[in-house]
Amino acid sequence: MYMKNLLITSSKNEKYKELLLLKKGDKEQGLFLAEGEDLYSEASKHNCLKEVIIPESLAFEEIKYSSPIILKDSLYRTLSNYSSLPKCICVCQKKIIDEYGERVIYLDNVQDPGNVGTIIRSALSFSYKTIVLSKDCVSVYNNKVIQSSKGAIFALDIGIDSLDYFIEHNYHIYLTTLDGVDMETIDHLKKPYVLVFGNEGQGIRKEYLDKGEKIKIVMDNIDSLNVAIAASIFMYRFRRD
Amino acid sequence: MYMKNLLITSSKNEKYKELLLLKKGDKEQGLFLAEGEDLYSEASKHNCLKEVIIPESLAFEEIKYSSPIILKDSLYRTLSNYSSLPKCICVCQKKIIDEYGERVIYLDNVQDPGNVGTIIRSALSFSYKTIVLSKDCVSVYNNKVIQSSKGAIFALDIGIDSLDYFIEHNYHIYLTTLDGVDMETIDHLKKPYVLVFGNEGQGIRKEYLDKGEKIKIVMDNIDSLNVAIAASIFMYRFRRD
Numbered sequence: 001m002y003m004k005n006l007l008i009t010s011s012k013n014e015k016y017k018e019l020l021l022l023k024k025g026d027k028e029q030g031l032f033l034a035e036g037e038d039l040y041s042e043a044s045k046h047n048c049l050k051e052v053i054i055p056e057s058l059a060f061e062e063i064k065y066s067s068p069i070i071l072k073d074s075l076y077r078t079l080s081n082y083s084s085l086p087k088c089i090c091v092c093q094k095k096i097i098d099e100y101g102e103r104v105i106y107l108d109n110v111q112d113p114g115n116v117g118t119i120i121r122s123a124l125s126f127s128y129k130t131i132v133l134s135k136d137c138v139s140v141y142n143n144k145v146i147q148s149s150k151g152a153i154f155a156l157d158i159g160i161d162s163l164d165y166f167i168e169h170n171y172h173i174y175l176t177t178l179d180g181v182d183m184e185t186i187d188h189l190k191k192p193y194v195l196v197f198g199n200e201g202q203g204i205r206k207e208y209l210d211k212g213e214k215i216k217i218v219m220d221n222i223d224s225l226n227v228a229i230a231a232s233i234f235m236y237r238f239r240r241d
Numbered sequence: 242m243y244m245k246n247l248l249i250t251s252s253k254n255e256k257y258k259e260l261l262l263l264k265k266g267d268k269e270q271g272l273f274l275a276e277g278e279d280l281y282s283e284a285s286k287h288n289c290l291k292e293v294i295i296p297e298s299l300a301f302e303e304i305k306y307s308s309p310i311i312l313k314d315s316l317y318r319t320l321s322n323y324s325s326l327p328k329c330i331c332v333c334q335k336k337i338i339d340e341y342g343e344r345v346i347y348l349d350n351v352q353d354p355g356n357v358g359t360i361i362r363s364a365l366s367f368s369y370k371t372i373v374l375s376k377d378c379v380s381v382y383n384n385k386v387i388q389s390s391k392g393a394i395f396a397l398d399i400g401i402d403s404l405d406y407f408i409e410h411n412y413h414i415y416l417t418t419l420d421g422v423d424m425e426t427i428d429h430l431k432k433p434y435v436l437v438f439g440n441e442g443q444g445i446r447k448e449y450l451d452k453g454e455k456i457k458i459v460m461d462n463i464d465s466l467n468v469a470i471a472a473s474i475f476m477y478r479f480r481r482d
Contacts, residue, residue, distance in 0.1 A: 121466070122466060124462045125460040125461060125466055126460065126461060127462065148467075150465075217477070219366040220365075221366060221368065221396070224391075225362070226359050226362060226363070226469075228359075228469075229359060229362075229363055232473065
């Protein structure tokens with residue numbers, strides 16, 4: 001059912017060491033790991049899948065994967081982030097773009113991986129194709145980002161860049177803040193545009209606050225929304241713009 | 242600065258044992274724990290605060306709390322859920338209501354504590370005062386629910402009830418599903434109403450799917466939104482209804 005040379009049984013195996021480095025967020029290889037069948041499907045669909053890893057105990061069941069890497073169960077367990085083991089772990093190709101379209105979602109120092117993943121998921125729902133992160137955001141290839149994106153990370157164009165790039169390239173900069181104008185008073189956003197969301201605690205960094213047009217979601221009772229919620233409401237509102 | 246009899250130094254102390262039970266989710270005492278100064282402020286403001294606990298090492302600094310319980314640092318560390326220790330831990334009074342207003346958010350078997358907390362936070366932002374949970378939802382007093390609510394849990398009315406209650410009491414039941422009518426085609430919700438959100442994987446349980454009017458958020462590219470995102474977009478849309 002599988003060729004012996006694809007079975008890794010030692011933690012000293014070089015290939016296995018490389019995989020463990022990927023788990024830790026190694027940036028040299030240009031690859032990342034995604035766990036489970038749902039992410040496998042999405043990675044395949046978007047041509048990001050490079051290799052599939054399965055545990056030895058499932059090797060005779062899981063014939064749907066061509067040429068998987070098979071790991072001894074104890075090694076597989078170490079490679080996974082979960083106590084309930086996924087049926088497969090995918091080695092995926094990173095794709096970072098550096099040319100952006102005319103409707104860009106920009107995250108400025110957003111730190112919570114669940115927030116970043118959820119924003120990516122919502123972006124796909126509301127026809128945003130490009131997310132750009134500042135360098136000091138949490139890594140977009142963090143395991144929790146990938147999981148909470150529900151595979152949307154494979155469908156979107158992801159960039160890592162400074163907001164300066166967009167200022168220099170004459171994008172309209174829309175800054176989401178607590179003191180902006182009510183977004184409902186804006187009929188259409190002007191293209192090309194960047195819609196900027198800031199850090200969970202501090203918001204958008206100060207040096208950019210006079211570099212664009214401030215807009216907000218009107219709220220009744222509290223000072224702030226979770227950034228993933230705010231971003232999703234903005235994206236829903238401007239999904240046709 | 243503080244009275245000796247409020248200092249707990251032994252893990253066998255009866256009061257300390259009660260506190261540890263609260264951390265584990267004990268339901269007998271009608272109390273729950275909330276950690277940190279932000280939640281302290283919110284709990285005080287809404288008259289939910291029963292006692293404040295501080296670590297011995299901060300006892301001389303933290304003179305703003307009247308009659309705090311002081312714990313030996315090692316005991317305090319065990320009581321907290323965080324490795325970075327909060328400045329205080331509050332013992333708070335649970336308040337479960339059983340009479341509901343005319344605009345109710347209902348959560349049917351929602352399991353992720355971050356989702357429940359975030360929905361509570363958004364509800365407060367958009368003028369919803371009442372959240373009712375099915376019995377099989379994650380506990381609303383789960384530590385992660387409380388933290389991600391950012392204190393909104395103290396400001397809202399929380400109920401635990403079956404959806405049957407609202408059906409029997411002639412509420413309009415709005416079921417958020419993937420096959421409903423576009424919410425944008427609905428001018429106003431009919432009062433009194435319940436806006437129902439379902440489980441992260443399964444959605445609203447089947448037995449209720451023919452018990453109300455199905456509505457949805459139109460999406461372009463993906464089958465579903467995170468439930469906290471969907472709930473917040475609905476609440477924003479109907480914040481004046």
